[in-house]
Amino acid sequence: MTLLEKVDLPEISKGDWTISKFTVDRIDFRSLFYGRAVPLEETFTKLSRGGTLIMSDTPAEMRDHYDAVINAKGNCLINGLGLGMVLKNILLRQKITKVTVVEISQDLIDLVAPYYNDNRVTFVHANALEYTPPKGERYNMVWHDIWDYICTDNLPEMEKLHRKYGKRTDWQGSWCKEECLRNRQ
Numbered sequence: 001m002t003l004l005e006k007v008d009l010p011e012i013s014k015g016d017w018t019i020s021k022f023t024v025d026r027i028d029f030r031s032l033f034y035g036r037a038v039p040l041e042e043t044f045t046k047l048s049r050g051g052t053l054i055m056s057d058t059p060a061e062m063r064d065h066y067d068a069v070i071n072a073k074g075n076c077l078i079n080g081l082g083l084g085m086v087l088k089n090i091l092l093r094q095k096i097t098k099v100t101v102v103e104i105s106q107d108l109i110d111l112v113a114p115y116y117n118d119n120r121v122t123f124v125h126a127n128a129l130e131y132t133p134p135k136g137e138r139y140n141m142v143w144h145d146i147w148d149y150i151c152t153d154n155l156p157e158m159e160k161l162h163r164k165y166g167k168r169t170d171w172q173g174s175w176c177k178e179e180c181l182r183n184r185q
Contacts, residue, residue, distance in 0.1 A: 004069055004089040006057040007045050009115055015107035016050045019083065047083050054148055055082045064176055065089075065145070071171040072096060074140035079128035079161065080175075081105075084112050086143055091118055102128045104146070129157060133168065142172035150176045152184045 011020045023043050046056040055061055065086050068078075073095035078086055081103040090096050102124045103109050113123045124131065128146050133139075142165045147154045158174040165172050 003059055004062040004066060004085065005092065006062075007083045007085050007088055007115075009045055009083060009112065012111060014111040015105075017105070017108050017111050018048045018051075019111065020046055020048070022046055022056075045083060049148075052148070055085070057083060057085055061085065065143075067173050068141065068143035069093075071173070072141045074098070075138065076100070076141045076143070077102070077133070077139045077165070077169070078143045078145070079131075080143075080145035080147075081108055081112055081123070082145060084116050086145070087116050087121065090141075091116070091120065096120060098122075100124060100133075102126050102131045104128065129160065137168065139165070139169040140171070142169040143174075144172070145175035147175060150179055150183075152180050155180050155184065 009019050013019070021043050022045075023041055025041065044056050044058050047054045062085070068086050069089040072090035072093055075098045076090055076096060078090075078099065078101045081087070081101050087099060087101060090099065097120060099118075099121045101113075101121065104125075104127045106125050109123050109125055128144065144158060144161045146157070154174075155177075158177050158180070161174065162172060
């Protein structure tokens, strides 16, 4: 598997949101055990809200989002903007004609969206669980990534979103859904 490209965002803040760079200088054995270790001495970008890490462009996060990118073609819907890692990587694909990004935080849209200035992209300020796509809109790929943590508590919302878009898309997925399902057992 080829990893996705890292984001190219500056260190900036707006409201509770902060985008910053980081490197790791020692191995965290717990993260190594869970397959989420970060390579030493490499620079990554992270998104924090109120000082809490929300996401990064580390190899583990790239693996988490890989299926969304390789299944992207035509008209895509992304629920949750984050750093725009999925958005960046699907825009690199020639098969993409349109992307709708639904994000609940206007501050995050204001912070990240200017770095993805592409006429194929529309940013919608809305709650993904409440957003109603335009009548008759069909997507080739739908990706749901609206959760801060990998947690089995996310499964009911994942199931709700998958039901909502089940007849509107050729493929859909949710961030770490399989991991949450394994943890539930």
